[in-house]
Amino acid sequence: MKDIAQRAAVSESAVSFALNGRPGVSEVTRDRIRRVAEQLGWQPSTAARALSGEGSATVGLVLARPAASLGVDSFFLQLVSGIQEILAERHLGLLFRVVEDIDAECAVYRRWWAEHRVDGVLVVDPRTDDPRPELLDGLGLPGVVIGALPEGDAGAHPALSQVRADDSAAMASVLDRLYELGHRRIVHIAGLPTLAHTERRIRSLREAALRRGLTAVRSEPTDYSDVQGAEVTRRVLRQPQPPTALIYDNDVMAAAGSAVITGLGLTVPDDVSVVSWEDSLLCRLAHPWLTALSRDSIAFGRLAAGELMSLLTNAPPRTVEVPVPRLIERESTAEAR
Structure with a gap:
């Protein structure tokens, strides 16, 4: 601070006002001080900011999922990429943790x-x-929920912002399209049943x-892994009245399921149509290419990080709806026989 003050010919207090965005100096002086600071390679000290009560310049993200599943989950990889874009622009850090369950996640927040x-x-x-919204309310820790809270909890936590997509409308659009193609026996190979978005998709x-008026439509929960996706696919296709269409809650299960279908001597889409909830490169590497619900997951991450930045500058919390995922039809869906 002393070096900057000497170079800019101002007082040290003026440097403090300018670099911390506080009133007390003219805009001309503020710009001069910032230019000098850049020339000297000055960066704010995160530790000093925390000690002075000005914040840590870091935001947190905890995932309570099996670590092995994250390396193949295209949604989270793209989501984090979008988050990082916004944080990098503001010179903020991301503190990332993977834990075994929701209790461990709450312990990390505390x-x-x-x-x-x-x-x-x-x-x-x-x-x-979900115990997390109430915990964050009690701690007074600003937060953005990525995905919709259960309907009964949506307005119960006014200090939290939400960024969410309409999973219900997306699922309805998939079923309607399969119905148009003549499918009457449809199985949804779902994710974890404890997740709010899984419950909404099933409902x-x-x-x-x-x-x-369809009676042969149902959901089968899994842990999102390729292993369970393949196991459920094999089981439902060996039943006396097997489904003619399968909806998978992610791209990894859809690709694994397609391989199982081929292994059973069936073909996609002549015998079984396949739809993936998440679109990714994997959907275009599978044979045949997979029909998928597509959304801009990177933009989803950017939007969530931007909403958190707003909360940190004392903007009021709000709920933001992102566009409903759209169905991209490829080679894995066709008219039912």
């Missing part, structure tokens, strides 16, 4: 809050019975099937 490690958090995978599928 520790981060006690140690002033993060200024706010990004919360993923809302649960049907939407059931309601859309009832509306169409």
Whole structure:
């Protein structure tokens, strides 16, 4: 600070005002001080900011999922990429943890809050019975929920922002399209049943099937892995009345399921149509190319990080809807025989 003050011919207090964005100096002086600071390679000290109560310049993200599943999950890789774009623009860090369950995730939030490690958090995978929003409310830790909270909890946590997509509308659009193609026996190979978005997809599928008078439509939960996706695919296709269409909750399970279908001596889409919830490069490497619900996951991450930046500057929390994922039809869907 002394070096900058000498070079800019101002007082040290003026340097403090200018670099911390506080009133007390003219815009001309502020610009001069910032130019000198850049010439000297000055960067704010994260540790000093935390000690002075100005924040840690870091936000947190905790994933309570098996670590092995993250390396092949295209959604989270793209989501984090979008988050990092916004944080990098603002010279903020991302403190990232992978834990075994939701209790461990809550323990991380308590520790981060006690140690002033993060200024706010990004919360993923809302649960049907989720303790995290109430915990963050109690701690006073700003947070953005990526995905919609359960309907009963949506307005119960006014300090949290939400960035969410309409999973119900997306699932209804998939069922309607398969119905148009003549499919009447449809199985949804779902993700973890404790996740709020899984519950919404299952409910939407059931309601859309009832509306169409379909009785051979159901959901089968999994852990999102290729192993369980393949196991469920094999089981449902060996039943006396096998499905003619399968909807998978992610691209990894869809690719694994397609391989199982081929291994059973069946073909995609002549015998079984396949739809992936997430679109990715994997959907275009599989044979045949997989029909998929597509969304801009990187933009999703950018939007969530931007909402957290707004909260950290004392903007009011809000709920932001992203576009409904759109169905991209490729070679894996066709008219039912």
